[in-house]
Amino acid sequence: MIKMLTKKAYNPYDVTIFQTPRYREHRGYKEVYRTTIPASSRKECLHEMFSRFNVTDRIPANYKGRFMSTGDIILIDEGRGGQYYYQLKSGGWELVNRINIR
Numbered sequence: 001m002i003k004m005l006t007k008k009a010y011n012p013y014d015v016t017i018f019q020t021p022r023y024r025e026h027r028g029y030k031e032v033y034r035t036t037i038p039a040s041s042r043k044e045c046l047h048e049m050f051s052r053f054n055v056t057d058r059i060p061a062n063y064k065g066r067f068m069s070t071g072d073i074i075l076i077d078e079g080r081g082g083q084y085y086y087q088l089k090s091g092g093w094e095l096v097n098r099i100n101i102r
Helices: 002-006 042-052
Strands: 011-019 030-039 073-077 083-089 092-096
Touching (some): 011 042, 042 073
Antiparallel strands (some): 011 030, 073 083, 083 092
8 A cells, every 4th residue: 555655656758759860950850759658757758768769779679860969859748738849958958849840
């Protein structure tokens, strides 16, 4: 009973990665990969995505993109909770407007 009360609630987040064809481009974002990540918050989801797609052994076999780098955008879709776009900047993940994906 106590274990049930103290267990963290993990929500499945629908996550999509957008990348440009080359590094340091600001236009031409394309959807590279879509997956579901179980996490307790959006911050934890972003951390899991970064660690999963920057370690060679953890990258899924059907992933066709490159390593996560500055400028890449992640869409976290919470269904009725809304859609949140985060861009990787030099200081960390920053919430951005969806207009950046062209």
